[in-house]
Amino acid sequence: AQKITQTQPGMFVQEKEAVTLDCTYDTSDQSYGLFWYKQPSSGEMIFLIYQGSYDEQNATEGRYSLNFQKARKSANLVISASQLGDSAMYFCAMREPYSSNSGYALNFGKGTSLLVTP
């Protein structure tokens, strides 16, 4: 079963505008971690932001913030003041609790392609 759902295959945003990329997740665990990665055409996955399930404050990293709504199981990425260099694939991922058989893997969504236009 898909644990991470990204419903937006592609998004457009104008330079300097803010954009929200959606992510919903499915888990029955209380302790988990949520991540966002950026993948430019070079292929490298670049870490953007992390939110722990027990973190009370929404995570922020520079122009990136994570809108964490635990009851709705959503972890949307907000990029403020978009730049042309933000054009890339964006992936949401989840890590479930460490156990003898799991917890070390990240489960990724299918990604959202973001295009920033001048």
Added chain:
Amino acid sequence: DAGVTQSPTHLIKTRGQQVTLRCSPKSGHDTVSWYQQALGQGPQFIFQYYEEEERQRGNFPDRFSGHQFPNYSSELNVNALLLGDSALYLCASSLEGTEKLFFGSGTQLSVL
């Protein structure tokens, strides 16, 4: 400070052949994970190595095997290649106990 480095960057093989991909983790990292990313999909977890042992494995057949060396570098081996093995193979490293994974740029494998 070098990040995660992978070699080769591109590889072309034919069905039935065997391939070895290599990964050097970021300096100071002791854990290496491998992911397969098919075209248009998110990465899928293959396995993770820590202290030279496979600690966790994803839903991949035994044709996929790996190794971690004392210097923390790692290899991914795939035997009896299938057309469906064509993908970008990503290596990620981390420091045990921390959350952030650092990824390399990947090896693009094409199986003909």
